[in-house]
Amino acid sequence: MSVENNDRSAAAAPAPSDFIRDIVAQHVAEKRYQKIVTRFPPEPNGYLHIGHSKSICLNFGIARENNGQCNLRFDDTNPVKEDTEYVDAIIADVKWLIDGWADHCLAYKAKGAHPEKQTVNGREDFFIAPALSSQPSTTSEPFFASDYFEAIYAYAVELIKRGKAYVDDLTPEETDAYRGAPDKPGRESPWRNRSIAENLELFTRMRAGDFPNGAKSLRAKIDMAAPNVWLRDPLLYRIRHVAHHHAGDKWCIYPLYDFAHCLSDYIEGVTHSICTLEFEVHRPLYDWILENLDLPRPLPRQYEFAKLNLSYMVFSKRRLIQLVQEKLVHGWDDPRLPTISGARRRGIPASALRKLSATVGVTKFDGLTDIAVFEHCIREELNAAAQRRLAVLRPLKLVLTNIPEGEVIECDATNNPQDESPTTRKIALTREVYIETEDFAEVPPPKYFRLKPGGEVRLKYACIIKCDEIVKAPDGSIKELRCTADLSTRAGGPNVDRKVKGTIHWVSAQTCIDAEVRLYDRLFTVAEPAAEEDFKKHINPHSLEIVTAKLEFALAGALPDERYQFERLGYFTLDAKDSTPARPVFNRTITLKDTWAKK
RNA sequence: UGCCCGAUGGUGUAAUGGUAGCACAAACGACUCUGACUCGUUUUGUCUAGGUUCGAGUCCUAGUCGGGCAGCCA
Numbered sequence: 001m002s003v004e005n006n007d008r009s010a011a012a013a014p015a016p017s018d019f020i021r022d023i024v025a026q027h028v029a030e031k032r033y034q035k036i037v038t039r040f041p042p043e044p045n046g047y048l049h050i051g052h053s054k055s056i057c058l059n060f061g062i063a064r065e066n067n068g069q070c071n072l073r074f075d076d077t078n079p080v081k082e083d084t085e086y087v088d089a090i091i092a093d094v095k096w097l098i099d100g101w102a103d104h105c106l107a108y109k110a111k112g113a114h115p116e117k118q119t120v121n122g123r124e125d126f127f128i129a130p131a132l133s134s135q136p137s138t139t140s141e142p143f144f145a146s147d148y149f150e151a152i153y154a155y156a157v158e159l160i161k162r163g164k165a166y167v168d169d170l171t172p173e174e175t176d177a178y179r180g181a182p183d184k185p186g187r188e189s190p191w192r193n194r195s196i197a198e199n200l201e202l203f204t205r206m207r208a209g210d211f212p213n214g215a216k217s218l219r220a221k222i223d224m225a226a227p228n229v230w231l232r233d234p235l236l237y238r239i240r241h242v243a244h245h246h247a248g249d250k251w252c253i254y255p256l257y258d259f260a261h262c263l264s265d266y267i268e269g270v271t272h273s274i275c276t277l278e279f280e281v282h283r284p285l286y287d288w289i290l291e292n293l294d295l296p297r298p299l300p301r302q303y304e305f306a307k308l309n310l311s312y313m314v315f316s317k318r319r320l321i322q323l324v325q326e327k328l329v330h331g332w333d334d335p336r337l338p339t340i341s342g343a344r345r346r347g348i349p350a351s352a353l354r355k356l357s358a359t360v361g362v363t364k365f366d367g368l369t370d371i372a373v374f375e376h377c378i379r380e381e382l383n384a385a386a387q388r389r390l391a392v393l394r395p396l397k398l399v400l401t402n403i404p405e406g407e408v409i410e411c412d413a414t415n416n417p418q419d420e421s422p423t424t425r426k427i428a429l430t431r432e433v434y435i436e437t438e439d440f441a442e443v444p445p446p447k448y449f450r451l452k453p454g455g456e457v458r459l460k461y462a463c464i465i466k467c468d469e470i471v472k473a474p475d476g477s478i479k480e481l482r483c484t485a486d487l488s489t490r491a492g493g494p495n496v497d498r499k500v501k502g503t504i505h506w507v508s509a510q511t512c513i514d515a516e517v518r519l520y521d522r523l524f525t526v527a528e529p530a531a532e533e534d535f536k537k538h539i540n541p542h543s544l545e546i547v548t549a550k551l552e553f554a555l556a557g558a559l560p561d562e563r564y565q566f567e568r569l570g571y572f573t574l575d576a577k578d579s580t581p582a583r584p585v586f587n588r589t590i591t592l593k594d595t596w597a598k599k
Numbered sequence: 600u601g602c603c604c605g606a607u608g609g610u611g612u613a614a615u616g617g618u619a620g621c622a623c624a625a626a627c628g629a630c631u632c633u634g635a636c637u638c639g640u641u642u643u644g645u646c647u648a649g650g651u652u653c654g655a656g657u658c659c660u661a662g663u664c665g666g667g668c669a670g671c672c673a
Contacts, residue, residue: 183601229600238671260638281668370610503632568633596634
């Protein structure tokens with residue numbers, strides 16, 4: 001069964017509260033805005049990861065809770081780094097993550113629609129986004145900053161006309177040298193005081209393609225001595241003679257983040273522009289641009305929160321790219337990666353990602369969250385939703401000597417004991433079964449509840465068995481176990497209530513199917529790999545173990561997106577990519593909690 | 600060394616001048632046809648020093664420690 005929409009625990013939980021939601025609530029109370037509008041603005045230059053899911057849940061969550069709107073907007077202002085491959089992957093990831101949860105606040109716009117020139121307050125330089133449709137369709141698409149290039153260009157022209165921006169001839173190297181240092185003021189460019197007319201002409205020629213890359217730039221005229229270096233005449237536009245994945249070959253000048261972002265927010269009517277802590281020092285520039293354009297109020301405002309860090313993981317794009325390109329993992333959707341596509345393939349439900357976001361909260365403290373919190377969220381969702389099945393990862397043959405060959409004894413197995421009215425399925429008990437190798441010990445350690453020579457154990461859903469004999473191979477290894485089944489302890493039998501300490505899982509050797517099972521473990525052996533000199537030296541050599549397992553027959557019909565608990569082992573899901581009907585492949589999402597193995 | 604931000608148990612967070620609470624983790628126990636789940640119990644905390652106040656985790660000052668910022672990246 002699919003558990004993407006399983007939000008039962010989240011629904012029962014109180015609405016999240018944090019300092020940003022407090023601010024929004026206050027704005028709602030004072031009716032500052034007609035509607036709360038947020039946005040999630042990834043640059044399409046890589047895959048989304050679990051860190052992004054916190055931002056997605058925050059932005060879409062706030063929109064949802066306030067009956068507002070959240071725009072998925074591609075911050076695609078740097079064509080040399082971006083690609084439609086990432087656009088498509090990001091859309092898929094966002095939709096998956098918020099599916100059934102926030103559709104009504106995910107805004108879409110008509111395909112190909114651009115902001116239209118409007119007269120606002122008697123001026124003709126302002127643009128606003130076209131009408132939004134709340135329902136996605138084949139004729140709708142997310143938002144792209146590149147759709148606003150014409151409008152952003154017009155705002156740049158307006159800034160020049162106001163004497164607040166100028167065309168600079170300094171090279172990138174010179175610009176860097178002129179900027180000074182954090183504790184030393186910068187120097188003004190010799191081109192800083194060109195006339196407005198000259199700036200206008202030069203900027204027009206920049207757009208027309210009259211200059212090569214890097215020859216000129218458009219800069220805001222602020223203060224080269226500002227303590228905040230982002231106010232030292234920041235660049236607004238650079239020349240890049242390159243086609244854009246979304247805007248085509250229309251442009252050879254592209255706005256930088258700081259200029260494009262605040263204006264994109266403004267154009268879309270964003271009220272709360274929520275970003276991560278590293279943009280704190282950009283906020284004065286964000287405000288400067290909007291205020292110096294004298295735009296009609298209310299203006300969007302930027303708020304910053306701490307991004308998510310999880311122990312035993314890396315999130316930085318730089319490191320993720322290394323892992324993929326150096327083939328330390330198998331692609332962006334490798335189930336060991338913290339990418340959203342990797343998490344999805346691994347079988348982690350979207351609801352677990354949402355639960356994690358709600359659990360870690362939103363603050364300005366840059367901490368490191370224990371991966372155990374995430375694992376708890378995954379188990380909590382899966383425990384409620386996953387169907388139970390029996391599977392043996394490392395088979396050991398066991399012969400029930402008192403069951404005749406060819407006889408099949410049907411047993412009822414519970415599908416999910418967590419359900420209000422649990423359903424059952426039939427499983428076959430036969431003369432030969434497989435049990436887990438580690439469920440038998442010739443020389444049992446103390447407090448061993450499992451099978452041992454002469455010992456008894458219950459085969460789950462079947463009956464109690466007693467180990468009579470160990471059959472060994474010539475090399476001394478255990479070939480098979482010979483046991484007797486006490487059929488009177490079956491469900492419905494007279495001795496069903498007989499207690500033995502251990503209950504183990506098993507499958508019928510006659511009816512089971514073979515499957516490749518991929519056992520994933522954490523990718524790194526140290527809690528904070530990103531803090532190491534070389535994080536790659538701390539990759540867990542056992543992060544992936546592949547076994548050929550024996551599965552109960554019911555698993556032959558498993559479908560991708562279904563989650564199963566293999567009893568006593570963990571949660572598993574069919575690998576949508578590598579499975580074939582002849583050779584199913586299952587991924588272990590996560591083990592069950594094991595308080596015994598640790599001792 | 601300039602500017603900005605932050606600091607509450609092992610970890611993440613709440614307490615909005617009035618009993619330091621929750622979750623995870625850990626330990627112990629109960630239950631158990633999953634050594635799971637569930638339930639119960641327990642351990643552990645306000646960075647330091649001053650100040651304001653009847654009262655400070657919260658407000659003020661100074662310090663300490665940690666993070667961010669000097670791309671024609673976002």
